[in-house]
Amino acid sequence: MDDVAAIKALKYRYLRTLDTKQWDLFAETLTPDVTGDYGSSLSFTDRDTLVDFMRGSVGPGVITEHRVDHPEIDVEGDEATGRWYLQDRVIVPDFSFMLFGAAFYADRYRKTADGWRISATGYDRTYEATLPLTDVPGFSLKVGPAIHT
Structure with missing residues (x-):
C-alpha cells in the first residue's frame, strides 16, 4: 500500500x-x-489524555457518526500533512439532543515502526447545529451491535 492510501x-x-x-x-x-x-476550548497534548477524554465523554450513551472525504494529503519522507472535509452527527438520547455539523480537519502524520500514525489532529468548524429530538416527529433510535461498550 502506498503512503497516501495508508x-x-x-x-x-x-x-x-x-x-x-x-x-x-x-x-x-x-x-x-x-x-x-x-x-x-478542547485541546490535548498526549495520547493518554486525548483517549481518556473521548472514552469519558463519548461513552455508551452518546452515538456518534463521523465522515470525512476530499482528502488533501502531502507526504514528505516520514512526515505528512492532511486536510479532510468532516461531516458529523452526535445523538444523546438521554438528553433528547442531536448535534450535526461540518468542519475541516488538519492532521499531521508520522511514519513509525508500526506504520503511519496521527501525530496532530484537530478541526475548524464551518457550522454546528443542534436540535432537540422532541422536535423530530416520529424519531426513534436503535443502536446496533457495532457499538462497543
Missing part, C-alpha cells in the same frame, strides 16, 4: 474506532505525543 486507511480507522468506541484500537492510530485541537 494514511487514508489510518484516518478512516481513527473515525471508525471512535464511533464504535474501540478505545484500544483508537489509541493505536495516534502517536504517544499526539496533539489534538477540537475548537477553542
